[in-house]
Every structure is written in structure tokens, then in C-alpha cells.
Amino acid sequence: MTSYGDEAFSLFLRKAFIKAAGYSDDALDRPIVGIVDTASDYNPCHGNAAALVEAARRGVMLSGALPMVFPTISIHESFAHPTSMVLRNLMAIDTEEMVRAQPMDAVVVIGGCDKTLPAQIMGAVSAGLPTVVVPVGPMVVGHHKGEMLGACTDCRRLWAGHRAGAIDETEIELVNGRLAPSVGTCMVMGTASTMAIVTEILGLALPFAASIPAPHAERVRSAEASGRIAAAIAVAGAPVPAALVTPAALRNAMVALQAIGGSTNGIIHLAAIAGRAGHALDLVEFDRIGRDVPVLVDLKPSGEHYMEHFHHAGGVPRLLGELVDFLDLSVPVVEGGTLAGRVMKTAEMHEQQIIRPIDRPLKSQGAIAVLYGNLCPRGAVIKHSAASPALMRHTGRAVVFETVADMAQRIDDPDLDVTADDVLVLRNAGPRGAPGMPEAGYIPIPKKLAAQGVKDMVRISDARMSGTAFGTIVLHVSPESAVGGPLALVRDGDPVNLDVEMRRLELLVDDAELAQRAAATRPTVERPARGYARLYHDHVLQADQGCDFDFLVARPASSSPEDAEGSASAIDI
Numbered sequence: 001m002t003s004y005g006d007e008a009f010s011l012f013l014r015k016a017f018i019k020a021a022g023y024s025d026d027a028l029d030r031p032i033v034g035i036v037d038t039a040s041d042y043n044p045c046h047g048n049a050a051a052l053v054e055a056a057r058r059g060v061m062l063s064g065a066l067p068m069v070f071p072t073i074s075i076h077e078s079f080a081h082p083t084s085m086v087l088r089n090l091m092a093i094d095t096e097e098m099v100r101a102q103p104m105d106a107v108v109v110i111g112g113c114d115k116t117l118p119a120q121i122m123g124a125v126s127a128g129l130p131t132v133v134v135p136v137g138p139m140v141v142g143h144h145k146g147e148m149l150g151a152c153t154d155c156r157r158l159w160a161g162h163r164a165g166a167i168d169e170t171e172i173e174l175v176n177g178r179l180a181p182s183v184g185t186c187m188v189m190g191t192a193s194t195m196a197i198v199t200e201i202l203g204l205a206l207p208f209a210a211s212i213p214a215p216h217a218e219r220v221r222s223a224e225a226s227g228r229i230a231a232a233i234a235v236a237g238a239p240v241p242a243a244l245v246t247p248a249a250l251r252n253a254m255v256a257l258q259a260i261g262g263s264t265n266g267i268i269h270l271a272a273i274a275g276r277a278g279h280a281l282d283l284v285e286f287d288r289i290g291r292d293v294p295v296l297v298d299l300k301p302s303g304e305h306y307m308e309h310f311h312h313a314g315g316v317p318r319l320l321g322e323l324v325d326f327l328d329l330s331v332p333v334v335e336g337g338t339l340a341g342r343v344m345k346t347a348e349m350h351e352q353q354i355i356r357p358i359d360r361p362l363k364s365q366g367a368i369a370v371l372y373g374n375l376c377p378r379g380a381v382i383k384h385s386a387a388s389p390a391l392m393r394h395t396g397r398a399v400v401f402e403t404v405a406d407m408a409q410r411i412d413d414p415d416l417d418v419t420a421d422d423v424l425v426l427r428n429a430g431p432r433g434a435p436g437m438p439e440a441g442y443i444p445i446p447k448k449l450a451a452q453g454v455k456d457m458v459r460i461s462d463a464r465m466s467g468t469a470f471g472t473i474v475l476h477v478s479p480e481s482a483v484g485g486p487l488a489l490v491r492d493g494d495p496v497n498l499d500v501e502m503r504r505l506e507l508l509v510d511d512a513e514l515a516q517r518a519a520a521t522r523p524t525v526e527r528p529a530r531g532y533a534r535l536y537h538d539h540v541l542q543a544d545q546g547c548d549f550d551f552l553v554a555r556p557a558s559s560s561p562e563d564a565e566g567s568a569s570a571i572d573i
């Protein structure tokens with residue numbers, strides 16, 4: 001607490017100020033639950049935040065505690081320059097520091113748009129106060145010409161149709177107003193839905209909190225219930241988030257990521273959350289899980305449906321019921337008890353098509369594979385559940401774009417030397433290079449090929465991709481080119497081999513030639529002159545470590561600051 005030297009005087013002073021807001025001594029003597037408000041005119045996904053804050057406040061008061069609402073920054077995916085990923089760590093710092101700075105016994109964090117839940121959970125784990133997470137919930141679906149539409153898998157599909165000349169100017173404008181028909185987060189299995197489900201499976205949010213549509217009354221009741229739980233854990237002083245984010249719980253989350261056809265961004269965020277709790281996310285284990293755990297959830301972009309359908313099918317509790325053989329159900333959850341208590345019973349399961357039974361999966365393997373090879377010594381990922389089967393094993397000539405700007409400038413050039421069999425390579429789009437790994441990994445099909453009907457090509461980058469996108473797209477190549485990763489060495493015309501079954505990504509150029517190129521290559525990224533951009537540049541970790549800042553990752557208690565510095569520079573290549 002803020003101190004003025006004399007403890008009793010400090011309390012006297014703090015009380016004097018808070019009484020300016022009209023609080024009684026009885027109110028101030030109650031357990032205090034902070035409620036994080038992330039409403040912002042720039043964040044339409046959080047358009048229901050005010051109602052959820054009010055409901056959580058009600059839940060806290062009905063339980064005899066005192067709610068105190070306070071703001072943190074809010075990040076919307078489309079209104080955060082240069083990328084929302086750059087700002088995720090800033091929001092995590094804001095959340096952690098404001099939870100720690102102000103008097104409270106527990107906290108409710110309300111978020112949802114892509115980077116916000118990861119940021120809030122990272123901050124909450126580090127702050128170490130009992131926490132309940134309330135996702136804002138997914139949008140309901142849109143409709144157009146008898147077809148259901150969802151942000152933003154259908155945005156890409158329909159825009160691609162417009163680029164190819166199949167949808168005219170008037171219709172694409174009409175579609176534009178129907179893709180996001182309500183407040184809430186993108187209702188496909190994008191990053192927001194993925195992270196909401198991961199949050200629920202980690203036990204940080206209440207059952208069904210991931211999937212109740214944002215505009216539904218049930219969502220408001222869930223926020224009220226979360227307020228009640230927050231009041232209870234404020235009194236108990238437990239569980240703190242790190243007690244829930246255990247290795248076993250993280251493994252459960254990896255199982256879920258594979259089974260839901262989750263966003264590739266999810267693996268970065270999960271690595272960052274794990275790091276805050278002092279654990280390393282094992283990408284090899286994640287890949288191994290993907291060989292055993294099939295995709296069960298039939299949502300776009302891997303499947304056909306949307307989050308409201310997932311909810312009506314039974315949501316996460318039903319998914320848990322299908323995945324029991326792969327999960328550790330003994331992990332604790334925020335309301336007390338274990339994950340086992342949240343599993344939907346067979347008798348409660350009705351007939352539906354969205355959450356497939358384990359013996360009738362949507363895809364026989366999990367959604368995401370982790371690749372290694374001389375192009376990605378520390379790994380790369382591909383969401384093969386949303387890729388073209390014909391391209392799972394492919395060798396093609398590299399067509400290299402130096403930067404995102406270079407790609408934007410040349411991709412549609414009629415003179416670009418490119419065929420459908422080539423491999424599009426984008427570099428300098430990683431955590432430090434771009435910065436913040438823009439979602440540019442979804443390299444568009446060159447216009448002249450799209451007009452010929454080419455729908456997919458192998459694409460490789462150190463960037464990210466929206467969880468709502470699809471295609472044979474290799475992402476998160478680590479280490480990134482801007483810090484000297486091998487992606488920097490690829491030249492136009494080099495043969496590149498992708499073999500998803502073997503989990504390999506290779507540049508078919510001999511080692512001596514690559515060594516020569518490496519000796520002649522210098523990282524080109526400029527160090528920003530000042531401010532948060534400079535902090536980010538100097539401290540961001542690579543994708544396989546979650547792109548957190550090196551100084552925010554939890555260290556073993558015995559580490560001295562010098563040890564921490566040494567290990568940070570050792571892992572941050």
C-alpha cells in the first residue's frame with residue numbers, strides 16, 4: 001500500500017481520500033474485489049463490458065464484499081498500431097501493476113478481444129492475487145443471402161472473391177455491414193475464442209464463460225456469478241492464478257488447443273502465460289499431443305460453424321466430456337474443486353453436430369503441427385487442419401519478400417515471377433523485425449494466380465496469422481530473420497521443402513553456401529530511439545518463448561538478478 005512512513009497515518013490518509021467518494025466505514029471494512037474495466041470506444045468487441053462490470057459488481061456486493069472498478073488499457077485487434085501483439089505486454093504490465101498498486105483482496109478481469117485475455121492473465125499471474133477471468137463472449141452470427149457469416153474467416157473468403165472479381169463493389173459493402181453484427185469477440189475459432197476456451201480449461205473462468213454469446217442474458221448472469229466467486233476467493237486468499245496455471249493444466253490447455261482447431265496465436269500466448277508462472281511450454285510435447293488428439297470442434301476456419309453453435313452444443317464442459325482420456329482432471333479450478341467437476345455427464349449430452357465424439361472426429365489429428373529444420377531451428381507452426389491436403393508435402397522455388405511493405409508493393413505485380421507451385425517467403429516480420437509479428441503470414445495469393453483460380457500456395461514467414469485465416473501457411477519461424485535466423489538467408493529460386501507428416505521445413509541449399517550467405521548477412525532492424533517501442537525492441541523474446549519481455553518471465557526463486565540477466569540474453573537470440 002501507498003506509505004507515508006507512518007503506517008497508521010497512511011491508513012488514515014487513504015481513508016480520508018476514499019471517503020470523498022461517499023464510502024462508509026462498514027463498506028471500507030469489507031473484503032475488496034477490484035474489477036478491471038476495459039470498455040473503450042476503440043474496442044467494439046468489449047461493447048458489453050459496462051454491463052458485465054455492473055453484473056460482477058452486483059455479484060460481489062450480494063456476497064458481502066466491496067467492489068472497486070478501475071480501468072486499464074484496452075486493445076482492439078484492428079485499432080492498435082503497429083500491432084496488438086506489441087501492446088499485449090504493455091497491457092500485461094498495466095494490469096499487473098494496477099492490481100498490485102491498489103488495495104484489493106481479489107480481482108475480476110474482464111476482457112476478450114484477441115490480446116486482452118492473454119495480457120490480463122499474464123498480468124494476473126505475476127500480480128499473484130486471487131483472480132476470476134470474465135471473457136466478454138463471442139458475437140452472434142451475421143446473415144447474407146441465406147448464408148451465415150462470421151468475423152473474420154468469411155471476411156477473408158469474401159474479400160478474396162471480391163479481389164477475383166466474383167463479388168462487386170455494392171455487394172461487398174453490404175457484406176461489410178453484416179460480418180460483425182453485435183458486440184463481442186470474433187465468433188469463429190480465432191484467437192479470441194481460442195483464448196477464451198483456454199482460459200476456461202485452465203480453470204481461471206467459470207464453466208461456459210468462454211462460449212456464452214456476448215449479447216445474451218446468460219453472459220450477464222455468468223459475470224454476476226464470477227463476482228460472487230471473486231468475493232469468496234478474496235476472503236479465502238486463494239487460489240492465486242499461478243496455483244491454477246500448473247504444468248498439468250498447461251498440458252490440458254495444449255490438448256484443448258489441438259482439439260478445437262485453435263488459433264496458432266494461442267500457442268504464443270500460452271507460452272507467455274506459462275512463462276509468467278515459471279514454466280516453459282514444450283512445443284515438442286504440443287506436437288506430440290497433436291498426433292494423438294483429433295480435432296473435435298466443427299468451427300470455422302477448420303470446420304463450418306460458429307461459437308454460438310459451440311455453446312448450444314454444450315461448450316467446454318461437453319468438450320471436456322469427449323476429451324477425458326487425454327486430460328488431467330485433477331487440476332484445481334477457481335470456484336473450488338477440480339476440472340473433473342466441470343465435465344458434462346453423458347446423460348446431459350444431447351444430439352448435435354458441432355462437438356464431435358472422439359470416435360467420429362472432424363480431423364483425425366490435432367490442428368497444429370510444430371515443424372523443425374534448417375529454416376526453423378527453434379520451430380515453426382502450421383495449422384494443418386485449415387490447410388490444403390495436396391500441399392502437405394511440397395517442394396517449390398522460393399519467391400522472397402524482404403518486408404511486409406515489399407510484399408504489399410509487389411505481390412500483385414503482373415510481372416512478378418511466380419507460379420502456383422512456388423513457395424512465398426516473407427521475412428523481417430517477426431517479434432522484433434516488424435515489430436510485433438503482424439498477422440501478415442496470410443500472404444495473399446498473387447492476383448494473377450488468384451484470377452486463374454489458385455486458392456492456396458505454401459507460404460512461410462516469421463509473422464503470425466489471424467486465427468480466423470486458413471491456407472497452407474507456415475508461421476512463427478524461429479529465430480526470426482531480423483535477429484539472424486536462417487529465414488534471412490533464403491534467395492529467390494532456392495528450393496524449399498515442406499513435409500508436414502515428417503514435421504520438417506528445409507531450405508535445400510548446402511551448408512557451405514548457407515554459411516557463406518550468413519557471413520555476408522547483417523540484421524537490418526533499427527533500434528527505436530525512445531519509449532515503449534525501444535523497451536519492446538530490447539526485451540521481446542522469440543515466438544517459441546511467447547514474445548514476453550525477458551525481465552517479466554518468472555525466474556526460479558534462487559536466481560539472482562545477474563542470473564536472470566544472463567539467462568535472458570542467453571535465450572533471446
Ligand code: FES
Pocket residue numbers: 045076077078112113114151184185186190192
Ligand atoms: Fe476483437 Fe476479433 S477483433 S476478437
